Amino acid sequence: MKVTIYDVAEKAGVSISTVSKVMNNQQVGQKSKQKVLKAMEELDYKPSVLASALTGKRTSTIGFILSDIANPFLAEITRQVEDRAHEAGYNLVLCSTDFKQEKEKRYIELLRQKSVDGFILVGDFKNKDVLVKLTHRGVPVILLAAESHPSLSVNTVTVDNFIGGYEITSHLIGFGHERIAFIAETAGSSQERIRGYKQALQEHSLSYHEDFIVISDSSLEDAKRLAVQLLDSPNRPTAIISSNDLLAMGVLMGVREKELNIPKDLSVTGFDNTLLSKSCDPPLTTISHPIKSMCTQAVDMLVEEIEGVKKEKQKILALPTLIVRKSTDYNPFKTNR
Structure with a gap:
């Protein structure tokens, strides 16, 4: 009883x-x-948490919404955020949207009914109207590992994706690669990484090929399909950058289907430095984010806002790190410009 x-x-x-x-x-x-x-x-x-909410008191709960819990990068973020929230005396209510706007809206409404004290939104949150309503109601919100909306006044903690795209492209160019493809997602982070990729090509006087940038639906199968499509093209790339490590695994599957060797025939890179990048064969060259410090900052900023510590809205931009492993090498098929 x-x-x-x-x-x-x-x-x-x-x-x-x-x-x-x-x-x-x-x-x-x-x-x-x-x-x-x-x-x-x-x-x-x-x-009762509900009773506390009805009396206007805090419930010590945080709504945590991410796009895909199956992505190992987002799973690692979840673990770090949960650890830090627990240290601060808060619990997480976790929701995964599968990149669907209707689920974003439904979960926000559900968590508001449960009177969570604030929200951490991870990755590419597509429903801007919902974000606008939250901010207008004064609900504390943090965007984590996401590009902020210029018109929104919210705290943001993310990595410099432009620098990440620039660094990994420059690494491949340094190995003599000139035909470099990019398998991206629709997320804002991918767009910033593509911008860095284009900048590196331009600085090294390399041509930019529109058909070398392809957009994935974020699944392994689609990344594999796109990799095969690129490798079947007459002027196939000698290197493929993937916008995350999960998509890079799909690229590896496509390369094996074509019976090519990595990195002898094709260099492959990812982003995020997840466990996948360390355990695949060959180990993956990728971009690492300071996940622990980013998650700590995000939780601390949200808790301060929940507990009434007044601060100006901030955008924290962490620096990425290039991790070089065995999936990239010198390009023996370097073309003459």
């Missing part, structure tokens, strides 16, 4: 109002307070 505030009052030998004052940290005699705390412990009484 569920223990109620009435049971606590009866066991402690005090009034219900005294129990309520203790729960709300209001002034009450020390002797009565100890009686109530002891009764709550013996009865294993847990105050």
Whole structure:
């Protein structure tokens, strides 16, 4: 049977109002307070989160919404955010949207009904109208590992994706690659990485081929299909950049289907430096993000906003790191410009 505030009052030998004052940290005699705390412990009484919400108090819960829990990069972010939130005394309510706007809207509405104290939105959150409504209502929101909307006043913690795209393209150019393809997603992070890719090509006086940038639906199967399509082209690339490590795994599958060797016939790179990049064969050259510090900053900024520490909205831009492994090498098929 569920223990109620009435049971606590009866066991402690005090009034219900005294129990309520203790729960709300209001002034009450020390002797009565100890009686109530002891009764709550013996009865294993847990105050209702919903009841707290109805009285206008914080619920110590954070709505955590991401696009794809199956992505190992987002799974690592989830773990780090949960650890930091727990240290701060908060719990996460996790929702995965599968890149669908209707699910984004439905989960936001559901979590608002549960009176979460704030939101951490991870990755590419597509429903801008929902974000606008949240900010207009004064709901604390953090965008994590996502490009911010210029018209929105929200805190953002992300990595410099332009620099990541520039660094990994420059790495391949340094190995003599001139025909470099890019398998991207529709996310804002991919667009910034493509911008860095184009900048590196331009600085090295290399031609940019429109058909060398292809957009994936974010699945392994589609990345494999696109890789095969690129490798079947008459002027096939000698290197393929993938906008995350998961898509790079699809590229590796496509390369094996074509019976080519990595990196002898084709160099392959990813982004995110997940466990996949370290365990595949050959290990993957990729871009690493400072995930732990990014997640710590995101949770801390959100908690400060929830708890009334007034600060200007911030955009924290972390620097990526190039991790070189065995999936990239010198290009023996270098063309003459």
